[in-house]
Amino acid sequence: xxxxxxxxxxxxxxxxxxxxxxxxxxxxxxxxxxxxxxxxxxxxxxxxxxxxxxxxxxxxxxxxxxxxxxxxxxxxxxxxxxxxxxxxxxxxxxxxxxxxxxxxxxxxxxxxxxxxxxxxxxxxxxxxxxxxxxxxxxxxxxxxxxxxxxxxxxxxxxxxxxxxxxxxxxxxxxxxxxxxxxxxxxxxxxxxxxxxxxxxxxxxxxxxxxxxxxxxxxxxxxxxxxxxxxxxxxxxxxxxxxxxxxxxxxxxxxxxxxxxxxxxxxxxxxxxxxxxxxxxxxxxxxxxxxxxxxxxxxxxxxxxxxxxxxxxxxxxxxxxxxxxxxxxxxxxxxxxxxxxxxxxxxxxxxxxxxxxxxxxxxxxxxxxxxxxxxxxxxxxxxxxxxxxxxxxxxxxxx
Amino acid sequence: xxxxxxxxxxxxxxxxxxxxxxxxxxxxxxxxxxxxxxxxxxxxxxxxxxxxxxxxxxxxxxxxxxxxxxxxxxxxxxxxxxxxxxxxxxxxxxxxxxxxxxxxxxxxxxxxxxxxxxxxxxxxxxxxxxxxxxxxxxxxxxxxxxxxxxxxxxxxxxxxxxxxxxxxxxxxxxxxxxxxxxxxxxxxxxxxxxxxxxxxxxxxxxxxxxxxxxxxxxxxxxxxxxxxxxxxxxxxxxxxxxxxxxxxxxxxxxxxxxxxxxxxxxxxxxxxxxxxxxxxxxxxxxxxxxxxxxxxxxxxxxxxxxxxxxxxxxxxxxxxxxxxxxxxxxxxxxxxxxxxxxxxxxxxxxxxxxxxxxxxxxxxxxxxxxxxxxxxxxxxxxxxxxxxxxxxxxxxxxxxxxxxxxxxxxxxxxxxxx
Numbered sequence: 001x002x003x004x005x006x007x008x009x010x011x012x013x014x015x016x017x018x019x020x021x022x023x024x025x026x027x028x029x030x031x032x033x034x035x036x037x038x039x040x041x042x043x044x045x046x047x048x049x050x051x052x053x054x055x056x057x058x059x060x061x062x063x064x065x066x067x068x069x070x071x072x073x074x075x076x077x078x079x080x081x082x083x084x085x086x087x088x089x090x091x092x093x094x095x096x097x098x099x100x101x102x103x104x105x106x107x108x109x110x111x112x113x114x115x116x117x118x119x120x121x122x123x124x125x126x127x128x129x130x131x132x133x134x135x136x137x138x139x140x141x142x143x144x145x146x147x148x149x150x151x152x153x154x155x156x157x158x159x160x161x162x163x164x165x166x167x168x169x170x171x172x173x174x175x176x177x178x179x180x181x182x183x184x185x186x187x188x189x190x191x192x193x194x195x196x197x198x199x200x201x202x203x204x205x206x207x208x209x210x211x212x213x214x215x216x217x218x219x220x221x222x223x224x225x226x227x228x229x230x231x232x233x234x235x236x237x238x239x240x241x242x243x244x245x246x247x248x249x250x251x252x253x254x255x256x257x258x259x260x261x262x263x264x265x266x267x268x269x270x271x272x273x274x275x276x277x278x279x280x281x282x283x284x285x286x287x288x289x290x291x292x293x294x295x296x297x298x299x300x301x302x303x304x305x306x307x308x309x310x311x312x313x314x315x316x317x318x319x320x321x322x323x324x325x326x327x328x329x330x331x332x333x334x335x336x337x338x339x340x341x342x343x344x345x346x347x348x349x350x351x352x353x354x355x356x357x358x359x360x361x362x363x364x365x366x367x368x369x370x371x372x373x374x375x376x377x378x379x380x381x382x383x384x385x386x387x388x389x390x391x392x393x394x395x396x397x398x
Numbered sequence: 399x400x401x402x403x404x405x406x407x408x409x410x411x412x413x414x415x416x417x418x419x420x421x422x423x424x425x426x427x428x429x430x431x432x433x434x435x436x437x438x439x440x441x442x443x444x445x446x447x448x449x450x451x452x453x454x455x456x457x458x459x460x461x462x463x464x465x466x467x468x469x470x471x472x473x474x475x476x477x478x479x480x481x482x483x484x485x486x487x488x489x490x491x492x493x494x495x496x497x498x499x500x501x502x503x504x505x506x507x508x509x510x511x512x513x514x515x516x517x518x519x520x521x522x523x524x525x526x527x528x529x530x531x532x533x534x535x536x537x538x539x540x541x542x543x544x545x546x547x548x549x550x551x552x553x554x555x556x557x558x559x560x561x562x563x564x565x566x567x568x569x570x571x572x573x574x575x576x577x578x579x580x581x582x583x584x585x586x587x588x589x590x591x592x593x594x595x596x597x598x599x600x601x602x603x604x605x606x607x608x609x610x611x612x613x614x615x616x617x618x619x620x621x622x623x624x625x626x627x628x629x630x631x632x633x634x635x636x637x638x639x640x641x642x643x644x645x646x647x648x649x650x651x652x653x654x655x656x657x658x659x660x661x662x663x664x665x666x667x668x669x670x671x672x673x674x675x676x677x678x679x680x681x682x683x684x685x686x687x688x689x690x691x692x693x694x695x696x697x698x699x700x701x702x703x704x705x706x707x708x709x710x711x712x713x714x715x716x717x718x719x720x721x722x723x724x725x726x727x728x729x730x731x732x733x734x735x736x737x738x739x740x741x742x743x744x745x746x747x748x749x750x751x752x753x754x755x756x757x758x759x760x761x762x763x764x765x766x767x768x769x770x771x772x773x774x775x776x777x778x779x780x781x782x783x784x785x786x787x788x789x790x791x792x793x794x795x796x797x798x799x800x801x802x803x804x805x806x807x808x809x810x811x812x813x814x815x816x
Contacts, residue, residue, distance in 0.1 A: 005594045005595075005597050005598040005601075006594070006597070026590065030594055049626075050626040050629060050630050050642075051629065051630075052629040052630075053629070053630070054630055060629065062622045062623075062625040062626035062629055063622045065622075065625050066621040066622040066624075066625050067621075067622070113769075131741060132745060132767070134744075134745065135741045135742075135744045135745045136740050136741045136744055137721075137741040139721075140721045140726075141668075141721065141724055141725065141726040141727075142726050142728065143641075143644070143647075143662040143664065143726045145639060145641070145647060145648075145649075145660045145662050145726075145728070146660045146661075146662055146726045146727060146728030147728065148660070148728075149649070149658070149659075149660040149728040149729060149730040149731065150728040150729060150731055150739075151731070151736070152731050152732065152733065152735070152736040153575060153576065153577070154649070154658075154660070154730045155576075155730050155731060155732040155733075155735075156575070156576025156577060157565075157573065157574075157575050157576045158567070158573065159567075162567065163638075163639065163649045163651070163658060164649060164658060164730055165565060165566065165567070165573055165638065165639060165649075166565065166639050166649075166660075167561075167565055167575050167579075168561045168562075168564035168565045168620055168623075169564060169619070169620050169622065169623065171579075171619060174619045175582070175583075175586065176765070178583070178586040178587055178590065179586060179765045179766055180766075181590050182423060182427075182586060182589045182590045182593065182766065183766040183768065185590055185593035185594060185597065186402040186403060186427045186593060186766070186768070186771070187402060187768060187771070188597065189402055189403060189593065189596070189597065189600075190400075190401075190402040190403075190768075190770070190771045192600065193404070193405075195400060195402075195770055195771055196770065197770075198768055198769045198770035198771065199768075199769040199770075200766060200767065200768055200769070201766075201767040201769075202765055202766055202767070203765065205741070205742070206742065206745070206747055206763075206765035207765045209736055209739075209742060209747065209762055209765070210582075210762045210763070210764070210765045211577070211579075211582040211586075212577060212733075212736075212762065213415060213471075213577040213578060213581070213582075214454075214455075214470075214471055214577075215577075215732075215733040215736065216474070216733060216736060216737055216761070216762050217455065217470035217471050217473070217474040217761070218453075218454040218455060218470060218733060219733040219734055219736075219737045220470060220474075220737060220759045220760050220761065221454070221455060221456060221457050221458075221468075221470035221756070221759055222454040222455070222456060222457065222458060222459050222470070223454075223734075224454030224733075225732050225733045225734050226454075226576075226732070226733050227656075227732075228576050229576075231573060231574050233553055233574075233578075239551075239553050240574075241557060241562065241571065241572055241573075241574065243571060248557070248571055248572050250553070250554045250556075250557035250558065250562070250574070251554070252549075252551040252553045252554040254551060281449070281452065311548060314549060315549075316548070316549040316550070316551055316554050317554065318548075318554045318555070318557065318558035319557075319558060320557040320558070320562050320563060320572045321557065321558055321559065321560045321563060322560065322563050322633055323560055323563070323623055323624055323627040323633055324627065324633065325560070326559070326560045326617065326624065327624065327627075327628075330544055331539060331543045331544050331545040331613075332543075332613070332614070332617070334542075334543050334544060335540060335542060335543040335611070335614075337614055337617070346625075346629065349625055349628045349629070350624070350628065351621070351624070351625065352614075352617050352618055352621040352624055353614070354614075355587050355610065355614055355615040355618040356587055356588070356590075356591040356608060356609065356610035356611075356614075356615065357608065357609045357610075358591070358594060358595055358598065358606060358608055359606055359607065359608075359609075360598060360602075360604050360605075360606035361594075361595075361598040361602075361604075361606070
């Protein structure tokens with residue numbers, strides 16, 4: 001058994017949203033002791049669901065079960081002076097704090113960076129918000145939809161002659177969460193080099209803006225404004241999705257050699273001689289004509305058949321997977337990506353494994369904590385006597 | 399100004415987007431990176447004019463004298479890095495590479511799995527040169543498993559990782575995002591993986607071979623859907639721009655060509671605020687819209703009412719009005735909107751860098767703001783082979799004569815092969 005790389009690092013995770021929580025999840029999975037600080041009714045993650053059997057329960061929300069793996073959980077009423085006092089006590093015992101309410105709100109609670117740094121100067125204090133803590137949009141409200149829009153992803157997604165589309169789930173917040181994780185690791189390194197603690201500001205808007213492929217560089221260099229082209233791709237064709245007899249496949253023919261092999265596969269080697277289809281950009285320009293010719297080939301075959309035939313010819317092609325397909329995927333299964341984990345209320349479920357592997361220093365996925373599961377022990381560790389806990393509970397501090 | 403990762407040296411063997419982005423993030427945080435390119439990597443020396451114009455990647459659509467150094471995408475991904483060329487399919491190239499490994503902390507690559515082995519620079523070989531070297535590999539499917547040797551592109555990995563099935567028009571099939579999304583997902587995770595491995599080495603002295611399978615880091619970004627499916631037994635329907643419980647929640651046309659505003663209402667308070675801005679007080683009391691559930695069921699009617707209002711208005715004005723009363727609203731921004739966005743500009747998100755061949759341009763910065771060790775944008779991307787002499791002479795101590803010989807033998811150079 002190897003020791004996880006972040007063993008001994010302690011984190012307080014105050015998140016109510018995906019971004020901060022995903023940062024905390026990565027820290028926890030790779031060995032840090034991450035303690036959720038939640039309101040007494042639980043974080044917003046516990047209210048989001050979907051729930052086991054579609055019955056709302058703070059301990060069976062899919063979002064919380066996923067994002068809080070390997071973490072501990074306690075409740076604190078941060079609007080109450082006792083809750084604030086306890087948090088100020090806890091911050092002196094940890095290395096990292098993650099919040100996503102924003103510094104304006106944290107200032108109202110007396111828990112903003114400058115106040116916390118005064119008592120915990122080595123603390124790495126991370127704020128993960130939609131727009132950051134300064135700038136013209138600092139007080140703007142956001143959801144994933146509006147961030148997909150502002151961040152430029154929507155303008156690139158969907159058909160040119162219809163409304164643009166949002167992406168799946170909460171990608172803007174997830175991107176912020178991974179960047180926050182990178183930031184924490186960099187700040188830990190800097191602290192170990194003697195630079196002390198510091199404040200980190202990560203925003204979902206910037207995280208998406210930094211995750212563009214060609215959009216910004218094209219505009220910066222030539223003024224070109226990239227437009228959406230449905231499921232097509234701007235560097236060649238076919239790089240898109242086709243219906244099959246039993247679902248959909250995605251094909252990524254990105255070189256003329258791959259195209260030639262594909263034309264041979266579908267018994268149309270003559271297409272390779274046709275100037276309309278001889279190069280990446282020619283194929284893209286004549287995509288409608290090419291689709292008319294090749295779509296039927298996909299439509300009469302199953303996805304499995306199409307993928308097998310294409311892979312045999314070294315033509316990049318993969319099934320468009322449903323969630324059910326993912327769980328049954330032989331590659332992910334054989335790699336041990338799915339981890340079966342038991343949870344007292346959610347039961348035994350398959351969880352996604354680690355996003356990357358450090359063989360010399362294993363991370364691990366443990367179940368998410370129940371609401372308030374570690375309140376007592378965390379406070380005891382922080383020095384609150386048992387009798388005080390009863391009083392605190394009565395006063396609403398916890 | 400002190401940076402967070404000062405003193406760390408990375409050898410960058412990566413290609414295209416995911417790998418170069420991982421290294422760019424680390425150099426923004428202060429690490430030094432030596433980008434190692436083959437002279438065939440940037441394409442041919444003379445890209446035809448029509449292709450230059452079509453790509454939009456060249457300053458003012460002009461190829462210029464050294465077009466391979468004027469490519470916007472390459473330059474955006476590789477700022478701050480030192481750039482050398484090495485032909486790793488030649489023994490002399492591998493020998494130089496080994497000497498660089500001896501003085502570096504990390505090697506990072508996103509080749510398909512067999513390549514390093516074939517070149518004789520797999521982890522075992524690297525460790526022989528430097529026992530505590532950290533190698534980070536980020537292949538599409540990972541280094542093991544039945545799909546290991548498949549050709550992997552972000553554009554096919556995204557649907558294969560389940561993301562495309564979760565989006566699209568309700569009356570149509572799965573939809574891809576307009577970028578090869580698994581690439582930046584893998585890149586950002588990989589930057590974190592590098593730092594974790596460095597942290598472990600700092601504590602224990604041990605290097606290791608880190609593996610990131612791009613399909614797995616992509617699935618990590620939709621993990622809650624995997625659990626939801628098991629908890630409820632159902633797959634989510636394709637919702638377009640709608641939401642499982644929020645309403646109104648959608649994308650509405652505004653004045654002008656291809657102009658849209660997104661609006662999302664999370665609560666009765668936000669609904670009341672929206673009604674105030676729409677200026678139709680009867681909406682407040684209409685039973686069809688009185689509760690979140692009622693609004694959700696009557697979305698079609700709601701959307702029609704809202705679209706009728708937004709259609710007459712400028713998208714940015716609508717966003718402004720709605721945000722002033724606390725309603726989430728976001729203009730659908732294109733590349734120009736994004737690049738000139740007042741919030742991003744005010745936050746210093748677009749550093750301007752000068753490139754010897756490409757000129758001065760702005761680029762997206764680092765989304766991590768650190769108060770004490772801020773991001774550092776030191777230099778634009780290297781021209782091909784720009785730092786050959788510097789790296790070989792100053793870092794490896796090779797003589798001028800030796801370097802000239804390497805150049806004559808074609809091991810290093812500053813022009814594309816063709």
